[in-house]
Amino acid sequence: MKKKTQNDKLLEVENLRKYYPITAGLFHSRVGDIKAVDGVSFHIEPRETLGLVGESGCGKSTLGRTVLRLEEPTAGRVLFRGQDITRLDRKGLKSMRREAQMIFQDPQSSLDPRMTVGDSIDEALLIHDMGDARERLRRVEELLDRVGLESYHYRRYPHEFSGAQKQRVGIARALAVNPNLIVADEPVSALDVSIQAQILNLMMDLRDEYGLSYLFIAHDLSVIRHISHRVAVMYLGKIVELATKEDMFGDPLHPYTVALLSSVPIPDPHRKKERILLTGDVPSPAAPPPGCNFHTRCPRAFDICPREEPFLKELAPNHWVSCHLYR
């Protein structure tokens, strides 16, 4: 895939939507939509890590999968190096996937239990016709070494590995084809804390070494802060705030971001902080509230919020907020 235009953005997502139909009755007629991703736009630059954070059901995983077209988008465009991947055919998609890979949350279920981990990694090379058997073997061994495993692990099966080792295999497999972009969906949330740090360090080393960009999806704000350059906060299928890490954590503007940051328990018993408790639960994405979809839980909602939908505005350079408070 050759780039048509010189573009300093690796990935551009424009107004992306992913709706799942709700069907009912004998003939499964469509009675509504679950708006998992509802008009999301952002970009990622080369070597940049964009952290995507939000609570369960906010659509962050669906967004990650739709960006790689593991889910077919309902509307919107995804430009990878300037090329719209929502229009690619199978062949085009295959070559795009050589440059954009995914790491999944649960390393257990993303590895074939009947394949040795070496073969699992090799499969990625095989699919993309990368080298003969000997070259591929060397490459897989090199990858295992790079992610902190030994070459004898090649012939082992996934059940012989710990959760962290399996996640290392998942990372090696994503790296195998030399991608530029990796979408990592909660890659450390299934791991114990003492192990989590190992994987985060590894991912940051690899980023520097191979010049990778990450779309890093997580619900843990401290992990997001650690690894990201910029951060997007999602709520009910929409991005409510998008800013550099420094602005997001130093000067959050959206009431949801403020509440989210204040809810995180800090491992220091002396740091008592003002906590903004959000009342209620996240509404169902099948029937999001009208206007601003956060107004039902927002401590600062006022008359206009249930009526009019806010949109993302750039309040300060590179600090985007979608809230009526800032008109």
Next chain:
Amino acid sequence: MDNAILSVRDLRTHFFTKSGVVKAADGISFDLREGETLCLVGESGCGKTVTALSILRLVDSPPGRTVGGEIWYHQEDLLHSSPARLRAIRGNRIAMIFQDPQSSLNPIFTVGDQIAEQIKLHRHLGKREAWDLAVSLMDQVGIPQARQRAREYPHQFSGGMNQRVLIAAALSCDPEVIIADEPTTALDVTIKAQILDILKRLTEERRMSLLFITHDLGVVAEIADRIVVMYGGRLAESGTSADIFDNPKHPYTWGLIKCLPDMSRDQDRLTPIPGTIPSLIDPPQSCIFHPRCPRGMPVCTREMPPQITISGEHTVVCQLYKL
């Protein structure tokens, strides 16, 4: 054991499997005092859940068996109590809240019925009174429109709401002790904050003792009066919240605190604990943390580490502090 309500002494619960004896809890001791919140902290497989289940004798047997130790609840060793006596204590005097609220509730009964059922069983109240009490408990744990929502089923509730239902059920008999096993782990951070708040308020109001099991040090800092750090089925360190966070002594505790990404400042690199969590099958008769320990010494592979008192209630199980 002065004002301890619950005293666990040298608890050993082992699982007898085909591949060997898994020593899930191997010599655990601690006291839970009146009105305090004690956190059992550790990573997966450190034995914290098995310890909690052993207290109420809820470990599946076979393969599990508590092979040694004592569990004193007031003047009674629960390990020698009759099944009938245990049933009277469970839910009534010592209640338990589990991690996954969805699977702890019966999907075919309304949540109100499930709380009321427990009240009828333990407190011998009439149907009407039990129902009213159930509604009032749901109200106390912050479920809006409790009277209507009591008639709904668990699938109509979110995870956070179901966890409130379980807390309401646990409160229904006005227990002295609540054992909560990772009650906030499955919840989102804004909901987690709500549940922690409820637990803090209720334990204060009702002077209940809370044994809170978690791997999340942030939650621990928020809620604990005292802390017990476990590793590989054994005790590593225990003390007040300030002892553990300000003056941790065990190399594992150092590692646990240092490996966390910090929300309030930027760090270049994290400091992970090297290696992996040990297998508990036939663990060594020496320090089980030694293979991952930055301060390991030859003696650590030969002898069991001694338990050393640092100050007051602060104790650590480590060779480093042997005089």
